[in-house]
Amino acid sequence: MVSETQDALVEIDALTFQRDDRLIYDGMTGSIPRGRITAVVGPSGTGKTTLLRLIGGQLKPTRGEVRYAGEAVHRLSRDALFRLRARMGMLFQSGALFTELSVFENVAFPLRVHTDLDEELIRFVVLMKLEAVGLRGAAELMPQALSGGMQRRVALARAIALDPEMIMYDEPFVGQDPIGLGMLLSLIKELNQALGLTSIVVSHDLKETLSIADHVFMIANQRLAFVGSPAAMEASDDPLVQQFLSGGRDGPVAFHYPGPRFQDQIR
Amino acid sequence: MMDWVARLGRGSLDRIAVLGRATVMLAQAIFGRSQVGVSWRLTLAQVHAVGVLSLSIILVSGLFIGMVLALQGYTILVDYGSEQALGQMVALSLARELGPVVTALLFAGRAGSALTAEIGLMKATEQLASLEMIGVDPLRRVIAPRFWAGCISLPILSIIFVAIGCLGGALVGIVWLGVDAGSFWANMQSATDFGADIMNGVIKSIVFGVVVTWIAVFQGYDLEPTAAGIARATTKTVVYASLAVLGLDFFLTAVMFGEL
Amino acid sequence: MYHRSLELTVGVFVLLGALALGFLALEVSGLAPQQADGSYRVSARFENIAGLTARAKVSAAGVTVGRVVGIRYDSGTAAAFVDLEISDRYRDFSKDTTAAILTAGLLGEKYIGLSTGGDPDPLSDGDVIFDTQSAVVLEELIGKFLLNMSAN
Numbered sequence: 001m002v003s004e005t006q007d008a009l010v011e012i013d014a015l016t017f018q019r020d021d022r023l024i025y026d027g028m029t030g031s032i033p034r035g036r037i038t039a040v041v042g043p044s045g046t047g048k049t050t051l052l053r054l055i056g057g058q059l060k061p062t063r064g065e066v067r068y069a070g071e072a073v074h075r076l077s078r079d080a081l082f083r084l085r086a087r088m089g090m091l092f093q094s095g096a097l098f099t100e101l102s103v104f105e106n107v108a109f110p111l112r113v114h115t116d117l118d119e120e121l122i123r124f125v126v127l128m129k130l131e132a133v134g135l136r137g138a139a140e141l142m143p144q145a146l147s148g149g150m151q152r153r154v155a156l157a158r159a160i161a162l163d164p165e166m167i168m169y170d171e172p173f174v175g176q177d178p179i180g181l182g183m184l185l186s187l188i189k190e191l192n193q194a195l196g197l198t199s200i201v202v203s204h205d206l207k208e209t210l211s212i213a214d215h216v217f218m219i220a221n222q223r224l225a226f227v228g229s230p231a232a233m234e235a236s237d238d239p240l241v242q243q244f245l246s247g248g249r250d251g252p253v254a255f256h257y258p259g260p261r262f263q264d265q266i267r
Numbered sequence: 268m269m270d271w272v273a274r275l276g277r278g279s280l281d282r283i284a285v286l287g288r289a290t291v292m293l294a295q296a297i298f299g300r301s302q303v304g305v306s307w308r309l310t311l312a313q314v315h316a317v318g319v320l321s322l323s324i325i326l327v328s329g330l331f332i333g334m335v336l337a338l339q340g341y342t343i344l345v346d347y348g349s350e351q352a353l354g355q356m357v358a359l360s361l362a363r364e365l366g367p368v369v370t371a372l373l374f375a376g377r378a379g380s381a382l383t384a385e386i387g388l389m390k391a392t393e394q395l396a397s398l399e400m401i402g403v404d405p406l407r408r409v410i411a412p413r414f415w416a417g418c419i420s421l422p423i424l425s426i427i428f429v430a431i432g433c434l435g436g437a438l439v440g441i442v443w444l445g446v447d448a449g450s451f452w453a454n455m456q457s458a459t460d461f462g463a464d465i466m467n468g469v470i471k472s473i474v475f476g477v478v479v480t481w482i483a484v485f486q487g488y489d490l491e492p493t494a495a496g497i498a499r500a501t502t503k504t505v506v507y508a509s510l511a512v513l514g515l516d517f518f519l520t521a522v523m524f525g526e527l
Numbered sequence: 528m529y530h531r532s533l534e535l536t537v538g539v540f541v542l543l544g545a546l547a548l549g550f551l552a553l554e555v556s557g558l559a560p561q562q563a564d565g566s567y568r569v570s571a572r573f574e575n576i577a578g579l580t581a582r583a584k585v586s587a588a589g590v591t592v593g594r595v596v597g598i599r600y601d602s603g604t605a606a607a608f609v610d611l612e613i614s615d616r617y618r619d620f621s622k623d624t625t626a627a628i629l630t631a632g633l634l635g636e637k638y639i640g641l642s643t644g645g646d647p648d649p650l651s652d653g654d655v656i657f658d659t660q661s662a663v664v665l666e667e668l669i670g671k672f673l674l675n676m677s678a679n
Contacts (some may be wrong), residue, residue: 082402089400096397099389110401158401217515308530315533319540351631358555423544431545433555456557457584457591458636465551 005231009034009166009198010055014064017050026222027064032215037178037192037199039213039230041206043244043253046219048202049093052168055200057081058091088157089167093174095151097143103130103154104139110161129157133187149180155189166198167191173205181205185212206245218244220253286440289485296406296484298416309412309417317378317413317480318420322427324377325370327429332365333435341444353446357436362459362468363524366429368516371475374421375508378482382413383504386487387497395488410484416425417480418473419470425472429465467523479508565615566593571626571639571656576607577664579628579637585611587641592617595639608655611639621646627660637662 005024008031012208015027024047032038040048053059054066057073065072068084076084097106107126112115117125130136133153135146143151154171159167169188172180189212192199203209210230218226218233218241226233226241238254259265323482340356386409389395396403433455459465483504490500576598585593593613601608613620623644630637650656 053396058396058399078404081405085400085402090395090397092397094392096393098394098397099392113401113403155397311537314537314540319536322540322543349631352636362551362555412646423541426544426551427547430550433551452554453591454631455555457582459556460582461552461556465548465556469548486629 005033008032009069009071010062010200011067011197012051013067015054015061015066017047017054018062019050019060022089023222025061028219028223030199030217030227032198032217035192035196036214037165037188037201037212038215038217039209039219040200040202040219041204041209041244042219042225046222048219049170050221052090052129052170052200053204055168056085056088076136086110086162087165089162089164091152091159091167091169091172092153093171095143095148095155097151097155099143101143101145102139103141103143106143107158110158114162125161126157129161130154132160132191133157134183147180149176149183152176152180152184153187155185156184160191160195160197163195164197164202169199169201170202171203173203175210181208182241204233218243224255242257269319273394283480288489289481292406292410292485292488292499293414293481295404296411301348306335306407306412310415313412313416314420317374317382317416318423320472321374321377324373325424325428326431327390328369329366330370330429332428332431333361333437334439336360336365336432336440336446337436341446350411350444350446351441351450352454352458353444354437354453355458357440358433358455358459359430359464361436362464364468364516364520366432367425367468367471368512370425370428370472370477371512372423372509374417374424374476375479375505376510377505378417378420379479380501382417382480382483383487383490383501384497386410386413387492387500390488390490391492391494401436406488410488413484414480417483418476419480420478421476422469422472422518423477426469427513429468441484467470470523471516471519474519475512478511478515482508482511561651566612567615567618567652567655568571568596569611569650569652571609571611571659572601572604573607573609573626573628573659573661575661575664576609576628577637577662579609579639579662583636583638585613585639585641587617587620587643592641609639611613618649619643620650622648622650622654623658624650624656625660626656628662630663 010032012028012030013034015025015028016023026224032139040051042048050059055073057069057076060074065074067073067203068088071084073081093222098104098109101109104126107129108122111122111125115122127136127139130139133156135150135153135157138146138150138154143154172184172188176184179238185208186255188199188201191197192212201209210233216228216230216233217224217225220240225234226238228236234245243253296473336357337353340353341350344352344356386395390407395409398405398408425481437448437451441448441451486504486507487499490496579595579598581595581598583595584591585595593611594608596612597610599610600606601610611626620641621644623646625642625644627640627642628637629640644658
């Protein structure tokens with residue numbers, strides 16, 4: 001296996017992040033390898049989405065830093081940050097398509113903002129991207145006319161419109177029927193293999209995510225609880241990892257919210 | 268007692284923090300580079316959304332308020348035999364007070380709440396975050412055009428309101444109540460001054476336009492991105508904007524007409 | 528086209544606003560006529576102007592011919608001097624024109640009424656009208672009335 005630090009696209013260095021009074025990360029360190037699919041998993045409320053926002057520079061770390069291709073994201077100027085974001089795509093949980101624009105204009109939007117391509121070329125690129133997600137026929141529809149799964153595929157076409165080097169998926173499988181889910185899984189896999197995209201997939205759907213991931217980040221207790229390949233995760237004897245994999249009720253993550261003893265409270 | 272003082276202190280600090288956030292938001296939305304052609308088209312679309320679509324309610328309200336003013340004014344003035352002063356009364360109350368204030372209140376309810384809900388929905392559905400990740404500043408792309416559109420639309424609506432109100436007053440006064448047309452208009456013209464009355468009213472509505480739109484876009488931008496959060500923020504927009512309009516109106520009236 | 532119709536409706540909206548402002552300027556505040564033609568100024572000396580204000584109208588035979596532009600108190604003669612601005616269209620007031628402060632209705636606004644005399648020379652810029660009738664002060668009127676009552 002290649003050394004991780006050598007070809008890391010994103011490096012997380014002693015990252016501490018606090019929101020209001022709640023500590024979300026406490027000195028987390030790790031790196032995301034270039035050209036692979038990294039799955040970010042963990043119990044709810046551990047701030048998996050927060051990690052994506054920190055990488056995208058939408059949030060600033062309390063201490064430590066996140067480096068993208070060697071540059072500390074939160075120290076970039078506003079302009080440099082916006083230039084950096086053109087190199088990464090993000091697929092939001094809800095799709096986040098612009099409701100007042102058609103499917104075509106949604107996919108064309110990043111091209112119009114960041115390039116000076118003429119109309120003919122934009123049309124070519126947009127149709128090509130829509131073809132890749134199988135929705136070329138829906139180009140003139142408004143997003144509201146599409147199902148949730150199709151909206152997410154349009155959003156994916158928009159996220160890859162500028163041919164980014166990395167794409168972040170925020171809970172892409174939530175609320176998908178098995179067919180939509182299968183389509184998204186194969187799309188993520190294809191994009192990664194065909195274009196060599198670095199992919200980060202944040203998800204609760206462990207089985208599906210692990211089936212396509214090359215690399216797993218498990219976040220728990222404000223830090224990385226596990227890093228490695230899916231096979232190594234299955235083989236791990238860490239009780240926390242095992243509880244998470246098997247969905248067991250008892251383990252390091254307690255079923256009961258902390259409180260006084262039942263016998264004491266009902267007296 | 269100490270608790271109460273501490274709560275007061277914390278409350279005031281929160282208020283100041285909100286004011287600070289609102290100011291920073293506005294400053295970033297207004298001062299910052301953007302493509303001029305694009306923002307012009309976006310602003311135009313927003314003038315349509317907040318201005319043109321509010322026109323019907325302004326026309327109807329203006330006409331009726333002018334008519335009611337004439338009717339009420341007549342019953343009072345006729346007791347003193349001064350019914351020819353009806354035109355003056357209608358024009359002055361509309362131009363100085365009712366035009367700017369009622370238009371701003373209607374605007375807060377019709378356009379302000381819609382602005383808050385729209386921006387809030389864009390935030391809740393992650394469209395704002397999505398813009399940011401595409402490398403477009405949502406303050407420039409979403410907030411600024413809406414802010415300018417509100418500032419432009421409200422004064423125009425207010426002028427239209429005053430004009431249609433005067434016509435409504437004339438309709439009731441001259442056609443129905445039989446006040447002499449000549450003395451109605453002559454009295455109106457001799458009592459109303461373009462600079463002191465009409466333009467001061469326009470200045471008021473410009474101030475209201477800035478304040479109401481600012482409150483509306485900020486409430487939308489700053490809300491908690493949930494269904495309950497949007498509902499709360501929409502209510503807040505209407506309440507805060509209405510209170511701000513009424514409070515500012517007193518202040519502006521004292522400055523403009525106080526010494527008369 | 529979508530953008531075309533959008534531009535059109537916004538254009539109509541702005542035009543409507545401009546028309547309304549024009550209406551307010553011309554019809555409601557009567558802005559244009561005073562500014563369009565020239566005017567000349569005369570003063571009138573009154574014993575008492577009680578309640579007359581600047582911008583009050585100046586009329587002759589019920590027609591508005593000008594406006595009050597200034598009111599001064601002259602301590603030497605202990606009287607009020609009122610500056611009148613009269614439109615150039617009404618040039619033919621005689622030198623011995625008289626001015627009176629009148630009230631529109633019982634509680635209406637105060638205005639100045641001019642009535643021309645027989646002098647062949649016309650009133651010209653800077654002239655002063657001395658033959659005036661001061662405002663009727665309601666309190667004095669009532670006072671006189673009560674005095675007459677008690678005398679009877």
